[in-house]
Amino acid sequence: QQKVQQSPESLIVPEGGMASLNCTSSDRNVDYFWWYRQHSGKSPKMLMSIFSNGEKEEGRFTVHLNKASLHTSLHIRDSQPSDSALYLCAASKGSALGRLHFGAGTQLIVIP
């Protein structure tokens, strides 16, 4: 069983809408969370990271982290067709040699 669970598996939102993606770790040793975005046929690229409880905002993207529940969420406001991609959540224990445990991903489709 994967240590990092993502939901939903797929999500369809209209252009201009809000997309909300969820991620939970079952490994209580982790304390760093990452969000990577992978467009079709491309390699994953780091989107945002969060290490402290609370919220972090970068442009249209906001990440929340609740360390007590090991739950993180990514919210994309004013979604654009170019946001259509596979969103991968990853968790690590500190730097821990940089070992990341990835979830299976959420496939986001933004419809014009």
Added chain:
Amino acid sequence: EAAVTQSPRNKVTVTGGNVTLSCRQTNSHNYMYWYRQDTGHGLRLIHYSYGAGNLQIGDVPDGYKATRTTQEDFFLLLELASPSQTSLYFCASRDRGDTQYFGPGTRLLVL
């Protein structure tokens, strides 16, 4: 942005064949990783290394060997390829800020 290259980009082999996947990074990063990506599993770590000559075992190492010959070069070896190793393989390197940079990937088909 950090540069990671992989070769070949596509590879077809037969069951029992030998395959070597190559990865090079020119970022002077210490850490390098090999992942496989399969639908429904996300990215799974095969092997990783924190420097030339070093090798660490990942989460799905069975059937794979790896070698880090230099700071720049990291190789993944499949000595007796099986159909279950058909996958998309990514190499990555990591900077001091813990961000991993991925190569373009190698698509491997084992017949």
